[in-house]
Amino acid sequence: MSNGKKIGEMTPQEIRQLVAEKYTEVAQAPRNRYKFRVGTGYARDLGYSVTLLESSPSALSEAFTGVSASLVALSEAKPGETILELGCGGGLDTALLAGRVGANGRVIGIDCAEPMLKRARTNLRQLGYINVMLLPAPAENLPLADNSVDCVVSNGIFNLSADKDAIFAEIRRVLKPGGRTVNAEIVLRTEPTQAERDSQEDWFT
Amino acid sequence: MSEKGFLTRYIGADFTKVEILTREPNKRTKNPNAYVIVARAYKEQALPMPVRPELSLANARDSLKELWLFPIAPEFCNLACTHCLYAASPLRKNPYRLTEEELTRIFTELDSLGAAPHLLVTGGEPTLHPQLYTLLAQVDQRGYSFQLHTNGTRIHPKEAEHLAGFAHLKKVQISLEGPSPELNDAVMGQGLYQRVLRAIAELRTREVPVAIAVTPMESNQDHLTQIEQFAEEKGAELVHILLYDLGAAIDNGLKPAAVTPHNDGPMDITLMCDKGVAYSEGKYFACPVLVKDPDARLGNSLSEALSPQAREQVMRLRDTKAACAVCLKGSS
Numbered sequence: 001m002s003n004g005k006k007i008g009e010m011t012p013q014e015i016r017q018l019v020a021e022k023y024t025e026v027a028q029a030p031r032n033r034y035k036f037r038v039g040t041g042y043a044r045d046l047g048y049s050v051t052l053l054e055s056s057p058s059a060l061s062e063a064f065t066g067v068s069a070s071l072v073a074l075s076e077a078k079p080g081e082t083i084l085e086l087g088c089g090g091g092l093d094t095a096l097l098a099g100r101v102g103a104n105g106r107v108i109g110i111d112c113a114e115p116m117l118k119r120a121r122t123n124l125r126q127l128g129y130i131n132v133m134l135l136p137a138p139a140e141n142l143p144l145a146d147n148s149v150d151c152v153v154s155n156g157i158f159n160l161s162a163d164k165d166a167i168f169a170e171i172r173r174v175l176k177p178g179g180r181t182v183n184a185e186i187v188l189r190t191e192p193t194q195a196e197r198d199s200q201e202d203w204f205t
Numbered sequence: 206m207s208e209k210g211f212l213t214r215y216i217g218a219d220f221t222k223v224e225i226l227t228r229e230p231n232k233r234t235k236n237p238n239a240y241v242i243v244a245r246a247y248k249e250q251a252l253p254m255p256v257r258p259e260l261s262l263a264n265a266r267d268s269l270k271e272l273w274l275f276p277i278a279p280e281f282c283n284l285a286c287t288h289c290l291y292a293a294s295p296l297r298k299n300p301y302r303l304t305e306e307e308l309t310r311i312f313t314e315l316d317s318l319g320a321a322p323h324l325l326v327t328g329g330e331p332t333l334h335p336q337l338y339t340l341l342a343q344v345d346q347r348g349y350s351f352q353l354h355t356n357g358t359r360i361h362p363k364e365a366e367h368l369a370g371f372a373h374l375k376k377v378q379i380s381l382e383g384p385s386p387e388l389n390d391a392v393m394g395q396g397l398y399q400r401v402l403r404a405i406a407e408l409r410t411r412e413v414p415v416a417i418a419v420t421p422m423e424s425n426q427d428h429l430t431q432i433e434q435f436a437e438e439k440g441a442e443l444v445h446i447l448l449y450d451l452g453a454a455i456d457n458g459l460k461p462a463a464v465t466p467h468n469d470g471p472m473d474i475t476l477m478c479d480k481g482v483a484y485s486e487g488k489y490f491a492c493p494v495l496v497k498d499p500d501a502r503l504g505n506s507l508s509e510a511l512s513p514q515a516r517e518q519v520m521r522l523r524d525t526k527a528a529c530a531v532c533l534k535g536s537s
Contacts, residue, residue, distance in 0.1 A: 184241060
């Protein structure tokens with residue numbers, strides 16, 4: 001959707017579509033050049049275990065676009081828990097979480113880019129995880145019941161949304177009382193310039 | 206979005222315990238202005254909603270479980286404890302004495318409502334009433350279960366004998382504010398530790414059930430376990446009393462214990478005003494704590510004190526009175 005519009009002139013739906021299109025492109029052509037880093041080398045630089053990355057199918061991390069390698073450990077996901085991952089992408093964190101919660105637990109991954117979900121589905125099936133459910137949905141409108149998950153995680157999704165408050169409200173709604181949300185996110189030291197605000201490309205940086 | 210802006214959104218969405226777990230460099234983009242945080246927040250655990258019993262006139266028989274009775278005015282006492290919520294002292298000679306006629310009137314009204322609450326006879330120091338034991342004998346003869354709250358200073362062998370003779374006396378509750386003369390007497394007055402111990406001995410010798418009441422405060426919070434052991438040695442129950450920001454406690458700047466003393470068994474979430482009313486100086490009040498507060502006066506009769514209007518008045522008190530906040534926080 002390179003319609004030349006400024007971000008500020010776009011509706012939240014248009015922005016959501018812009019994001020879905022961009023990540024569809026990433027899922028289909030992870031080796032293209034983007035204004036943000038993608039892939040296994042980037043995951044390694046962030047601190048994901050080299051052993052893990054090398055022992056997994058390369059498709060698991062080649063479309064990786066998260067922002068932190070600490071998220072899964074900090075989520076403290078435990079056996080038997082139900083974890084919701086917002087923006088699961090190609091499924092790298094999803095696979096790690098599925099390993100943590102075990103056969104009695106469940107990981108629900110949502111993503112707004114269908115090709116990303118397809119990629120994650122293939123990867124997780126290949127790894128033998130059957131405790132994972134992958135759904136196409138925006139984080140602002142979750143297809144889950146109230147009070148249904150123990151923990152929500154995300155790895156760099158809020159910066160892409162025009163309605164961040166809606167995501168927070170949805171997280172709170174689906175969490176069980178006492179549940180936690182652990183979110184890795186890019187934040188800024190100073191406010192972005194107007195040019196950066198306006199640019200569709202900079203929306204992803 | 207700044208770090209602060211991000212965290213503010215958690216708060217805005219009603220999350221609690223918002224915390225940044227790590228800050229890491231941004232490796233995703235070339236933006237030197239950006240860095241990565243991992244934040245965590247919780248959806249608060251829903252507290253089980255206490256089911257409050259409905260104290261009502263229509264169902265007084267089942268809902269009126271307690272009646273606090275002040276045979277003398279709350280501020281009339283032979284001691285002047287530093288934490289007294291009524292700032293009672295020997296200098297405050299309020300002449301009110303509960304009469305036998307008054308007591309009979311109370312019983313008549315209880316009978317007409319079909320209610321037989323447990324009576325808590327308190328003060329002030331109730332033993333300063335010259336006919337206390339005659340009044341208690343009436344209570345006992347009518348078959349009401351009751352208890353007596355006293356500082357023990359006027360419980361000698363003769364009084365202990367009296368008390369031992371009551372069939373329906375459930376316990377005598379005596380205050381002790383420290384496990385040593387120094388700690389106790391700083392609150393109750395010189396020599397009181399020994400006098401309290403003597404009273405407990407007189408009662409226990411005659412197998413009268415005794416409860417030792419301690420008010421956990423900053424000054425005794427490190428000695429609560431000792432008091433508990435002391436009570437166990439004496440064969441007495443231990444009761445924790447809440448410290449209210451009223452009376453002498455304000456003047457003396459006393460603070461409640463920072464550590465909550467452990468309590469075995471299920472917590473009683475029923476407030477005093479949920480299960481009864483207090484009768485003091487000829488009037489009914491919402492609870493024994495607020496008997497000197499005109500706002501808590503519910504009427505001259507039980508039927509007034511249990512009326513729907515009076516119950517609404519109690520609900521309004523809970524929203525406005527600092528003492529109510531103490532009860533709601535600490536249960537009663």
